[in-house]
Amino acid sequence: MADLKKYTVPGFKAGAAMAGIKKSGRLDMALICSDVPATAAGVFTQNAVKAAPVLLDMVVAKKGRARAILANSGNANACTGELGLADALAMADLTGEALGVDTSDVFVASTGVIGNPMPMDRVAGGIAALPGTLRKDGWEDAARAIMTTDTFAKICGVTENIGGKKVTILGIAKGSGMINPNMATMLCFIATDAAIDCPALRAAVKAGADMSFNRITVDGDTSTNDSVIVLANGVAGNAVIKKSSPEYAAFEAALGKVMLRLAKMVAKDGEGATKLVEVRIECAKSAADGLKAARSVANSPLVKTAMFAADANWGRIICAAGYSGARMDPNAVEIWFDKVCMVRGGVGLGPSAEALATAVMKKDEYVLTVKLGAGKASASVYTTDLSYEYVKINAEYRS
Amino acid sequence: MADLKKYTVPGFKAGAAMAGIKKSGRLDMALICSDVPATAAGVFTQNAVKAAPVLLDMVVAKKGRARAILANSGNANACTGELGLADALAMADLTGEALGVDTSDVFVASTGVIGNPMPMDRVAGGIAALPGTLRKDGWEDAARAIMTTDTFAKICGVTENIGGKKVTILGIAKGSGMINPNMATMLCFIATDAAIDCPALRAAVKAGADMSFNRITVDGDTSTNDSVIVLANGVAGNAVIKKSSPEYAAFEAALGKVMLRLAKMVAKDGEGATKLVEVRIECAKSAADGLKAARSVANSPLVKTAMFAADANWGRIICAAGYSGARMDPNAVEIWFDKVCMVRGGVGLGPSAEALATAVMKKDEYVLTVKLGAGKASASVYTTDLSYEYVKINAEYRS
Numbered sequence: 001m002a003d004l005k006k007y008t009v010p011g012f013k014a015g016a017a018m019a020g021i022k023k024s025g026r027l028d029m030a031l032i033c034s035d036v037p038a039t040a041a042g043v044f045t046q047n048a049v050k051a052a053p054v055l056l057d058m059v060v061a062k063k064g065r066a067r068a069i070l071a072n073s074g075n076a077n078a079c080t081g082e083l084g085l086a087d088a089l090a091m092a093d094l095t096g097e098a099l100g101v102d103t104s105d106v107f108v109a110s111t112g113v114i115g116n117p118m119p120m121d122r123v124a125g126g127i128a129a130l131p132g133t134l135r136k137d138g139w140e141d142a143a144r145a146i147m148t149t150d151t152f153a154k155i156c157g158v159t160e161n162i163g164g165k166k167v168t169i170l171g172i173a174k175g176s177g178m179i180n181p182n183m184a185t186m187l188c189f190i191a192t193d194a195a196i197d198c199p200a201l202r203a204a205v206k207a208g209a210d211m212s213f214n215r216i217t218v219d220g221d222t223s224t225n226d227s228v229i230v231l232a233n234g235v236a237g238n239a240v241i242k243k244s245s246p247e248y249a250a251f252e253a254a255l256g257k258v259m260l261r262l263a264k265m266v267a268k269d270g271e272g273a274t275k276l277v278e279v280r281i282e283c284a285k286s287a288a289d290g291l292k293a294a295r296s297v298a299n300s301p302l303v304k305t306a307m308f309a310a311d312a313n314w315g316r317i318i319c320a321a322g323y324s325g326a327r328m329d330p331n332a333v334e335i336w337f338d339k340v341c342m343v344r345g346g347v348g349l350g351p352s353a354e355a356l357a358t359a360v361m362k363k364d365e366y367v368l369t370v371k372l373g374a375g376k377a378s379a380s381v382y383t384t385d386l387s388y389e390y391v392k393i394n395a396e397y398r399s
Numbered sequence: 400m401a402d403l404k405k406y407t408v409p410g411f412k413a414g415a416a417m418a419g420i421k422k423s424g425r426l427d428m429a430l431i432c433s434d435v436p437a438t439a440a441g442v443f444t445q446n447a448v449k450a451a452p453v454l455l456d457m458v459v460a461k462k463g464r465a466r467a468i469l470a471n472s473g474n475a476n477a478c479t480g481e482l483g484l485a486d487a488l489a490m491a492d493l494t495g496e497a498l499g500v501d502t503s504d505v506f507v508a509s510t511g512v513i514g515n516p517m518p519m520d521r522v523a524g525g526i527a528a529l530p531g532t533l534r535k536d537g538w539e540d541a542a543r544a545i546m547t548t549d550t551f552a553k554i555c556g557v558t559e560n561i562g563g564k565k566v567t568i569l570g571i572a573k574g575s576g577m578i579n580p581n582m583a584t585m586l587c588f589i590a591t592d593a594a595i596d597c598p599a600l601r602a603a604v605k606a607g608a609d610m611s612f613n614r615i616t617v618d619g620d621t622s623t624n625d626s627v628i629v630l631a632n633g634v635a636g637n638a639v640i641k642k643s644s645p646e647y648a649a650f651e652a653a654l655g656k657v658m659l660r661l662a663k664m665v666a667k668d669g670e671g672a673t674k675l676v677e678v679r680i681e682c683a684k685s686a687a688d689g690l691k692a693a694r695s696v697a698n699s700p701l702v703k704t705a706m707f708a709a710d711a712n713w714g715r716i717i718c719a720a721g722y723s724g725a726r727m728d729p730n731a732v733e734i735w736f737d738k739v740c741m742v743r744g745g746v747g748l749g750p751s752a753e754a755l756a757t758a759v760m761k762k763d764e765y766v767l768t769v770k771l772g773a774g775k776a777s778a779s780v781y782t783t784d785l786s787y788e789y790v791k792i793n794a795e796y797r798s
Contacts, residue, residue, distance in 0.1 A: 049721030049729045049745075079717055081730065081746040114714020115747040224718050301700070315513025318478055319623050322448030330448045331480065346448075347480040348514040 001254055004157030007139040009170045010193040011035045011235030015133030016145035019126025021074035021112070021119060027145035029126035032069040032189055033099060033134055038233035040066035041201040042107070043209045045226035051078035052088040053108040054225060060107050061229070064198035067105040069189050069229055070095045070127065071146050073174070076185060077110040077118050078224035087118040094127045107229050111148055111174060111185040114224060143172035146187055150174050154265040160254040162247045165238040167194045171258045175216075175266025185225040186213060188262055194251060195234035196241040203243055205230050208256040212263035216382045230255070264382055273384030275307055276365045281326070282378045283334075283371040289326035290379030293372060296324030297381075304386035312357035314343050321370050332373025338366050400653055403556030406538040408569045409592040410434045410634030414532030415544035418525025420473035420511070420518055426544035428525035431468040431588055432498060432533055437632035439465035440600040441506070442608045444625035450477035451487040452507040453624060459506050460628070463597035466504040468588050468628055469494045469526065470545050472573070475584060476509040476517050477623040486517040493526045506628050510547055510573060510584040513623060542571035545586055549573050553664040559653040562646045564637040566593045570657045574615075574665025584624040585612060587661055593650060594633035595640040602642055604629050607655040611662035615781050629654070663781055672783030674706055675764045680725075681777045682733075682770040688725035689778030692771060695723030696780075703785035711756035713742050720769050731772025737765050 014032045022028040042061040044054050060066055070091055077084045092106040099106075110118070133141070143153035157170035171190035196204075209228050234240070241247050268276040279298040284290035297303055300320035306313040314335050321328060335343035337360040342353050360366050413431045421427040441460040443453050459465055469490055476483045491505040498505075509517070532540070542552035556569035570589035595603075608627050633639070640646050667675040678697040683689035696702055699719035705712040713734045720727060734742035736759040741752050759765050 047718060047721040048723075048725075048727055049717055049732075076714070079714055079729075079742075079745055079747070081744065083746075114712075114718065115742075222722055224714075224721065313513075315475070315478055315623075318448055319446060319513065322446040322623065323621055324447075326447075328447055330478075333448075343478075343514075345480065346478055348478070 052084035298383035697782035
């Protein structure tokens with residue numbers, strides 16, 4: 001597997017436009033288009049309240065074939081009732097017309113403020129302009145166009161030799177919100193020239209999302225718009241990958257790598273975040289217990305403010321693990337900051353260990369390991385600190 | 400039921416001392432003592448990691464009889480291993496000796512920093528000084544002595560005619576931490592001169608806590624030290640209340656009222672909080688669903704920052720209800736700020752409704768009602784806003 005240096009994928013084009021949906025006059029619409037029909041798969045928010053474009057996309061994903069992804073920032077088209085659904089459908093329709101493809105071949109994704117009707121006149125203008133912006137190397141513009149409170153565009157890709165052919169996988173994402181994005185929309189669009197059938201692509205997308213985007217988000221604790229959409233157009237010319245193919249594992253790993261990198265970028269760019277911390281639970285009774293404890297620690301506002309302050313306040317960590325519901329032996333708990341052990345046998349190791357732990361906590365990235373003393377399973381979740389800036393952004397944000 | 404104006408309970412004394420456990424030289428130890436043996440009951444943290452004094456108190460509560468409650472602030476005696484247990488026991492022992500009562504008649508409660516050994520020399524000095532401070536009207540001092548980051552002492556009481564006798568119920572509490580105190584310790588001590596047997600007192604304490612302190616705290620999402628302890632010494636001379644007594648309901652209601660008032664004070668004094676908001680869910684499929692949705696909305700950092708900013712960002716509210724797991728009809732959702740309807744049929748009612756809702760949100764206290772359109776059940780949770788101050792306090796706090 002090699003990192004992609006130049007952001008292009010054979011058989012795909014991307015572009016972006018300034019439609020005026022955002023007040024700021026930045027890029028706010030993106031279009032991704034495959035030259036040929038592509039296998040399509042997606043995972044979507046589990047929120048009971050789903051935005052109109054998500055309801056539409058679930059139908060397209062079920063079909064399993066598509067050509068394009070249209071996205072806008074500035075307005076989430078969520079909680080907009082029947083009008084919202086009609087608008088999402090109209091966006092697919094206009095895009096299909098502009099590209100000469102079927103309406104049902106177009107995914108639509110929206111992110112931004114909830115509850116406002118889409119400004120369809122501006123959206124229509126954007127859709128009319130987008131086909132003219134499509135370029136093989138238009139991915140960075142597209143990544144910028146889907147940003148909301150993101151501070152940097154998120155893009156990465158890999159190439160992998162699959163069945164003797166060079167296969168490219170390229171993704172863009174937007175995130176922001178805190179690391180546990182209980183409303184901030186997470187969008188991720190991935191294009192690959194791999195030839196793969198629909199069941200195999202679905203399985204790979206689900207596996208990849210479970211180990212990446214779902215590790216920065218509490219299950220079910222997702223926004224109205226969260227979407228991961230993958231198009232695979234087969235232009236690489238490899239023998240079609242099936243779930244039973246020997247090549248499947250390599251594809252899943254490569255796709256998973258792109259997703260995990262994008263997920264970490266999303267985490268790192270959490271609103272007001274200054275650090276990226278891997279919360280790793282070891283010695284759990286089960287993987288589910290490990291994940292429960294990892295999420296509990298990673299989501300505790302008290303742990304997150306201590307991370308911000310680089311305060312090795314391990315009491316908050318052990319407490320958050322304690323109320324997670326994960327089985328643990330309080331007298332066997334260990335807590336590590338990178339390779340510094342701060343707690344052993346459930347008790348602190350004193351000021352010199354704390355001084356070393358504090359030094360680790362001042363780093364931009366580190367691993368916080370909690371051993372529960374209950375078994376052999378482990379799990380990781382990625383989190384960030386909680387800063388003044390988080391409150392500031394969310395008290396003032398209405399893009 | 401009448402409010403207590405003068406904070407005394409027949410047959411009880413309270414006092415406080417400055418033992419030097421807190422760096423600041425404020426009151427940091429409290430003692431509550433009944434003149435005669437009292438029926439005792441308590442509810443304690445469900446955290447898997449329980450502080451040493453909690454482990455001790457669970458034994459005392461199981462016995463169901465006690466005389467005294469010793470409490471300190473500044474050090475939580477949590478995650479302190481076997482030494483911590485020995486220290487908690489020694490605290491009960493020294494207190495019993497000083498008062499001339501049995502060690503097993505003494506509850507011990509601690510709050511403060513986790514993971515440091517108790518400074519037992521200072522604690523012993525405090526215990527030696529405390530009996531000399533006991534006064535019938537020493538409750539306000541006791542309430543001050545258990546404060547950590549609390550900004551005001553929490554005390555309230557009621558009198559109620561029960562079986563022809565005037566019965567007094569008086570409580571003190573400390574809270575702080577955010578409204579969902581995932582580590583900040585919540586302590587509550589209540590004294591009553593009611594005559595009541597142990598099963599009835601246990602039932603009333605559990606019912607009261609479920610409708611008060613458990614409504615400002617996510618279940619299981621509790622600190623290592625949370626404790627509610629109630630002593631009933633029978634000095635009022637009423638016929639002993641049993642669960643089957645006609646008087647039981649009046650006692651449960653009066654105790655519940657004291658607990659709910661204290662719980663609201665704890666909520667209102669949440670770290671950095673500027674507002675107290677009742678999150679009320681109506682039209683839920685079940686009470687459990689209502690509580691789930693209420694907690695989800697009440698704990699959402701995005702909703703809480705919007706409350707801080709008085710921003711009627713109802714999208715965040717509907718989203719938090721949506722990911723709670725509660726059954727709902729997204730197209731029948733209503734959202735109200737006091738008597739202002741902001742969302743009906745799942746869609747917003749526009750700028751004029753928003754202006755009215757914003758005015759409500761600027762108040763110190765209001766009710767946020769979300770109707771799920773799924774049934775007839777309802778539930779309330781009390782929450783506060785999330786301010787810059789919260790991050791500041793928790794990034795810097797080590798008392």
